[in-house]
Amino acid sequence: MTQAGLYTLAASALAGIGVYGLIVRRHLLRRILALNLLGNAVFLLLVALARRHPGYVDPVPHAMVLTGIVVAVSATALALVLARRYYAETGLRHLPEDEG
Amino acid sequence: MTVAEWLSVGALALGAAFFFTGTVGLLRFPGTFARLHALTKADNLGLGCVALGLALQADSAWVAAKLALVWGVALVAATVSAHLIARYTLRERGGTGRAPP
Amino acid sequence: MIDRAFDLLLIGGMLGLAVQVVASRALFRSVVLFIALGLLMAVVWARLAAPDLALAEAAIGAGLTGALLLAAYRALQPAGEAGDAEPAALPRRWALVAAVLSGALVAAIGWAVLGLEPPAASAGREALARLGESGVKSPITAVLLSFRAVDTLAEVVVLFAAFLGARVVAEPLGRAGPGPRPDPAGGEPVLMPLLLRVTVPMGVLVAGYLLWSGGHQPGGAFQAGAVLAALGVLLRLTGRLQPVAETSPAERLALVGGIVLFSAIGLAGAGMASAVLAYPEGWAYTLILLIETGLTLAIALPLTLLFSGSAGLRWRGR
Incomplete structure (x- = not known):
């Protein structure tokens, strides 16, 4: 198997783990962690596929992932502020529709 | 292989051995202080050996200088974080009332 | 092997x-x-x-x-509160099915792309072939600031929007961010001033180096901004930067300056060069470096403020 193929498989496993965590765990912080795992899986897929060309590495996916890393950290920061405010208002660390 | 390459391989192997020892200590020792003791000493030396091993293979003196800088910065970071963790743990336990700075 | x-x-x-x-x-x-x-x-x-x-x-x-x-x-x-008191988990079987399906989906996408013959004229090859037109020597910087500059512009706008959103739902200053604010004047660990004396000048130097090196090797505004933001986090945690409720004019300039500069140069490109976000002949490198400097601040400051949980920061030495 090529290196690109190997890391593509790793990306799919990471995506599976992320989706599982997103569904099973209900603590808001854990959900944010799982979402970040899913994001990392997508980045890994893009960068692995950038390696598939013979003779050169595609710079376009790299630029997209670089942008994506900064967008991911801004989204995470906003999600964390929302979770903290939600906890301060309600005393809950999970969403009400997840109860029962 | 040249003498420099043999020395480089030796330093890298020694560094890996230090990292291994430090990690075993981190996992097996009881308590925060003993773990810190294992981790900081062994890993700092291990990183030094790895940096030395890589510097021996470096193409230019600049690369070797950068590797030395990496080691120096890591030493400062490890020292300060070990100090802060130990200080915090001492305070948590009530230690000496107030941990001396 | x-x-x-x-x-x-x-x-x-x-x-x-x-x-x-x-x-x-x-x-x-x-x-x-x-x-x-x-x-x-x-x-x-x-x-x-x-x-x-x-x-x-x-x-x-x-x-x-x-x-x-x-x-x-x-x-x-x-502190002192036990566990995370999560409600009982969903039936794990269904979650596992969903996880395997989504993993298989990603694998299928990957294999489908890998199975195709690599296209002879991909965007990446085009970017590499026309690197000379971009004014910079690093292909990533060329894609970020020349060939796909609109993505990068949108990305700093997203960061700014995240900062504004965080301000809307922010907690009171005392509880936001990393919590209690240490006073650098009293009871500081003895190694802390030493650490700052080493890391602050070095961090600024590294950020400047990364910004400049983006033109011809790995580095650029993103990495430089991230290093500066990490420095901001360190200064906020050690109480050198104190959170305040107002954004100073200088901070406002840094927050929107990069976006305004980028947009202005981009719009000027419509008149002076061939298209919006195109650079006039011979000016590309200078303009890209100028934009990247603005972007470095427009990335570093919102990230630091998002960590700090405040609208602004004030310097407070020892």
Whole structure:
């Protein structure tokens, strides 16, 4: 198997783990962690596929992932502020529709 | 292989051995202080050996200088974080009332 | 042979950490292992010939995200309170089915793309072939600031929007961000001033170097901004920068300056060069460096303020 193929498989496993965590765990912080795992899986897929060309590495996916890393950290920061405010208002660390 | 390459391989192997020892200590020792003791000493030396091993293979003196800088910065970071963790743990336990700075 | 073994070791470590992040019972453990996963991702990027991503991931993925997560953990899990009191989990069987299906979907996309003959005229090959037209020598910087500049412009706008959103729902100053503000004048660990004396000048130097090196080798505004933001986090945690409720004019300038500058030069391109966000002949390198300087601040300051949980920061020395 090529290196690109190997890391593509790793990306799919990471995506599976992320989706599982997103569904099973209900603590808001854990959900944010799982979402970040899913994001990392997508980045890994893009960068692995950038390696598939013979003779050169595609710079376009790299630029997209670089942008994506900064967008991911801004989204995470906003999600964390929302979770903290939600906890301060309600005393809950999970969403009400997840109860029962 | 040249003498420099043999020395480089030796330093890298020694560094890996230090990292291994430090990690075993981190996992097996009881308590925060003993773990810190294992981790900081062994890993700092291990990183030094790895940096030395890589510097021996470096193409230019600049690369070797950068590797030395990496080691120096890591030493400062490890020292300060070990100090802060130990200080915090001492305070948590009530230690000496107030941990001396 | 040894290359393949290293790849397998790296992937095994990455997936093992990811499983622990999801499965671990203690939330603190999950957070710390996620930070370790970020560091491992940086090694993965280096392994996949993406040094630009490795630099950004080490500073952002492991450093800044970690600091944000730990601060939030502290706020959501007050000391002395037991467990995370999660409601009982869903039936795991269905979750497992969903996980396997989504993993298979990603694998199918990957294999479909890998199975295709690599296109003779991909955007990446085009970018590499026309690198000379962009004015810079680094292909990533050329894509970010010349060929696909509109993405980068949108990205700083997203960051700014996230900052504005965080201001709307912000908690009171005393509870926001990393919590209690230490006073640098009293009772500081003895090594702290030493650490700052070493790291602050070096961090500024590294950020400047990364910004300049983006023109011809890995580096650029993203990495430089991330290093500056990490420095801001350190200064905020040690009380050198104190959170305040108002944004000063200088901070406002840094927050929107990069976006305004980028947009202005981009619009000017419609008149002076061929299209919006195109640079006039011969000016590309200078303009790109100018925009990148603005972007560095427009990335570093919102990230620091998002960590700090305040609208502004004031210097307070010893």
